[in-house]
Amino acid sequence: MAQRRPGKKSGQRRRPRRRARPAAVEAPPAPEPAPNEPGLPAALQAALVRGLGAIAGNVSGRMAAAGGGVGLQIGKALLLSPEAGRMRREAGRYVRELRELAGLTVDELAEALEVSDHSLLAAVEKGTATLSFELILRLSSLLARNDPVPFIAKLTRTYNPVLWKLLESWGIGRIPLHLERERRFVNVYRARDAARELSDLAFDRVLAFTQAAFELALDLAAREEGISQPEGRKRTPRRRK
Known part of the structure; x- marks a missing residue:
């Protein structure tokens, strides 16, 4: 008489193995279009x-x-x-x-x-x-x-x-x-790539020169249009040595 193998029952079919479903991958959010020029919040x-x-x-x-x-x-x-x-x-x-x-x-x-x-x-x-x-x-x-x-x-x-x-x-x-x-x-600053490569000392010099030039141009434009400036903001001429 043939012996049955342990662990198996006669007439029992094997159940097909269920394939594991792949984990749902969330799509990354669509990036917002970058503005041409930086603006306000x-x-x-x-x-x-x-x-x-x-x-x-x-x-x-x-x-x-x-x-x-x-x-x-x-x-x-x-x-x-x-x-x-x-x-x-x-x-x-x-x-x-x-x-x-x-x-x-x-x-x-x-x-x-x-x-x-x-x-x-x-x-x-x-x-x-x-x-x-x-x-x-x-x-x-x-x-x-x-x-x-x-x-x-x-x-x-x-x-x-x-x-x-x-x-x-x-x-x-x-x-x-x-x-x-x-x-x-x-x-004006953001459009100059070279300004980002300056050292702190060089950038401070450029900033001081820019501020002096802006104050001079502002003073001339204000005089042409008859705009009075506060006393603290008027450009004071430097004394020549």
């Missing part, structure tokens, strides 16, 4: 954009309630001036460059902005049409989401001069302008 940018949008809506409502005829006359005079035409053409080139940098056609940008008349954006890029403040905010979210404040400030000065003058009279319109100037000043 995202939270501050969003707060400024919301604030400008709320102020613009409030101002427009008050002007309409008070009788917008005067405001429209002033705005039309400003928009028809030769300087305004030059600014519109410059702003149109600026919008076209940003659109091309984003890889969008005029029709694609118009669809993203939900603008039914696609010829409006083409006319804006040629400098023959203007943009409402609402469209400026939409454009900033598409073409300048990494640094929207300078974009909004530039286009608002060009396309909505009445609103911009009112914001300037309140002191609010100067905020994005100052931030834009500070950004441009910092970019």
Whole structure:
């Protein structure tokens, strides 16, 4: 009589081994597109954009309630001036460059902005049409989401001069302008790779020379425009030995 092997039962099938499932690999988060130029923190940018949008809506409502005829006359005079035409053409080139940098056609940008008349954006890029403040905010979210404040400030000065003058009279319109100037000043350093390779001593010499040159140029420009400077900030000439 044949002996059965221990550990095996007659008529019992082997269960197929389950293959271990590979551990789920989490995909790395998609990197955010790097801005062309470093700007403000995202939270501050969003707060400024919301604030400008709320102020613009409030101002427009008050002007309409008070009788917008005067405001429209002033705005039309400003928009028809030769300087305004030059600014519109410059702003149109600026919008076209940003659109091309984003890889969008005029029709694609118009669809993203939900603008039914696609010829409006083409006319804006040629400098023959203007943009409402609402469209400026939409454009900033598409073409300048990494640094929207300078974009909004530039286009608002060009396309909505009445609103911009009112914001300037309140002191609010100067905020994005100052931030834009500070950004441009910092970019002078950031655009020079050689400055990062200097030793601390050499960098201090360059910084001292830059500060002296800036104070001299600022003093000359302030005198030309009749701007009085605080006593502590006036440049004191050095005595020659």
